[in-house]
Amino acid sequence: MAQLNTDDGGGKKGGGKVRSKKQNSTVDLTAMVDLAFLLITFFMLTTSLSKPQSMPLGLPAKDDIDDPIPPVKTDQRRTVTVILGKNNAIKWYHGLLEAPEANGKPQNTSYGKDGIRKILLDRVQSVPQVTGNLKKGLIVIIKPTSKSNYRNLVDILDEMVISKVDTYAIVNDFSPEEKTLIADITK
Template sequence: MAELNSGDGGGKKDGGKVRSKKQNSKVDLTAMVDLAFLLITFFMLTTSLSKPQSMSLGLPAKEKPDDPVIKPLPVDQRRTVTVILGENNKIKWYHGLLEAPEANGKPQVTSYGKEGIRKVLLERVQSVPQVTGDKEKGLIVIIKPTKKSNYRNLVDILDEMAICKVETYAIVNDFTPEENTLVSEMSNKVN
């Protein structure tokens, strides 16, 4: 392991001078390297790698030119909530159709988190089966991110869907003229 090499012996030389012995030290690090590799191997084998967390999304199939045109299914507007994601973490939501605000209430601005959109979604998740009279028919959320919203906002709203146990939701980028007006109002209030 560790060796200690010493130079040629001292003693008296030609002039009678006495020289001290020079010692050359040399340390063999082979055992240390072996130990390091054993430790690296041990920690590599015993450490569990973190698994990425992901949410399963059902994406539509690509349309083929020869496919027949499928008409959209009618949905009970009492089951829908539309969430528009704006800039600077602003959310505007409305229940049902925007064209009939007197029946469903005016669109409202809220934020992310427990006291924001989560509270709204939890209330709607509980009230929709009571209103429709069918426990099988739950809330449908339509998520509409604007061009000024960021990716984090979309991830946050998808997290809210999982937290509130909303099973049916869709990410849509088609805006009606009325919704475009709402988006411009959101932008004007921020600036």
């Protein structure tokens, strides 16, 4: 039992007068300690801890293997392809890789505000003006290689949110021309 003892200091004071002996006052703290532990336990069990932040991804439904999927045609003026390589390497190109003279050759860049973010922000602004349709914006095709890591994919998805790119896809199919690019950034 927990007790709180208050002592009058002990010993005799003053002259030879006889005084009656005072009782020590005690307070039983057991009930208060029990209540404190019950409250702590209650609040620990009922409090929700911080939930991890996650980005919603719209994943396609599983299709039958026998059913061939026709390739999706997109406007090459609206498309930017980003290939993720080893050691945080990024190679990107606008439009089709088969016609580099029309859209520029594939270029290397990095993550961050002076790298891929600047490119995406420029394209988000220019694509609606070039196509003449303000409702149709930029389409980004993200192609992670087997040498890229999970952090690279998360970083590029963060760049999509920061750059306000509404339409993007994660693809793991590489054309023969892209395979030659991959050899350059996965060394």
